[in-house]
Amino acid sequence: MGGETLLDDDDPRVTGVKPNRIDDEDKARENFKESLKLGDPTIVLNVNTIPDRQKFILRLAKALMTYGAPSHRIESQLIAAARVLEVDASFVHLPSIIIAAFGDPASNQSETHFVKSGGGLDLGKLHKTHAIYRKVVHDEIGAKDGTLELTKLMRQKPIYGLRIRCVLALLCSAIICPIGFGASKSALYSNVFEISAAMMVSFVARGLSSVPSGIFCYSAISSAGVVLILPGYMVLCSSLELASKNLISGSVKMVLFGSFASMQPLKSMQLPVMVFISCAAFAANKAANRYIFNRSDVVSAIGAFVVGVLGNLYSRVFRGTAFVVMVNGIGFLIPSGIAAAGGLAQNYRGSEGDQYSSGLSLGFRMVQVAIGVTVGLFGSGLIVYSFGSRKRGALFAF
Incomplete structure (x- = not known):
C-alpha cells in the first residue's frame, strides 16, 4: 500500500470507458450535421434528462396557446419538438386545453398532463417563443435552458397597458374608415360587449347619416366602427383547423368566436416587414377586385396567396417568424373582402320580406371570404416549401 494510489470509482481504468478527448465536441457537431442531412434530426450538443425535455414541451404548449399561435399548427409544433428531443409523446388539442401523454417504453407506462390556457x-411574445423553440430544436440551447427562458418570458408584463390599447383601438377604427369603408372590467358585460358595441355604433351611424346635408356615409361609419369586433379572424382560424382535419376545435370556433387585440412592440425589426406585407395584400386585393366582380372568395384567395408567399419567403430567407408578419396582412383581407361583397350597408336594401335573409348575408359573406383566404394560404405554403431543404421544425404560419 505504500507506493500505490487508490483509484476513484469513475476512473477510466476502473470503468473501462475511454476518457473524453478535445475533439469530442467537434465530432458531436459533425454528427449533428450528418443527422440534418439524413433527415432525422436529434439533439447531440445540449443533451438534457427526459423530465427536463418533457417540462420544456409542456411549457412550450402553454406559451403557444397563451400568445395566440395558429391553433391548427400547435399540435404539429409540439410533435416536431418531441421528435427532435426524442420524447415519446402524443398530443390532443381541444379549445383552450392541450392533453399531452408521455410514454415510457422501459416501464410500459405513460403520464398524462393537461395544459390549460x-x-x-x-405578437411580440409569440415571436420570442418561436425564437426559443428554434434554438432548442436546432440544438443551440438545451431544453432546460429553453424552459427557463419561456418561464421568464411568461412572467413579463404586457407591453401596452389597457388605456393604450383602448387608444390604439380608436385609432384603428379612424384609420380604416377612409380606406375600407377590448375587454371590460365587468365579467358579465364582456359577454355582451360585441352586441352592445354594434348597437351603439349603429345608432350613431344612422343618426349621422340622417343629417340633411348628406356629408356622412352610413356604410363607411358603421363598417369602421365595428371592424375590430368582427369575428373574421376566428372564423378564418376555424376554417384552417377544419382544413387541417382538427374537427373539434375548428367546429367549435366556427360557432363561438371573438376578437383579439394585437400586441406588437413598437421597436421591432419585424414591424417594417409587417407593413410591407400588409400593403402588398391590400394592393393585390384591390387590383383583383377591380377585374374580378362578385367573387369575394377568389379575390380574398389572391390576396391571401400574396401574403402567404411573402411571409413564408421571409421565414425561409431571413429566419423570421412567418405568422407574426402575416397577421396584419390577413387582418386587412377580412374587412376588404366583406366590403367588396357589399359591406354592412347591404343589410338595409330590399323589401321588408327579405329582412331576415339579408341579415344573414353578412355571416355568409364572412365565411365565403374566410374560405378564400384559407385556400390562398395553404396554396402559398405548398409552393414555397416544395423547394429547398427540409424544415427541421414544424411550419409556424397560417
Missing part, C-alpha cells in the same frame, strides 16, 4: 394574441 386562455386565448389571446401577443
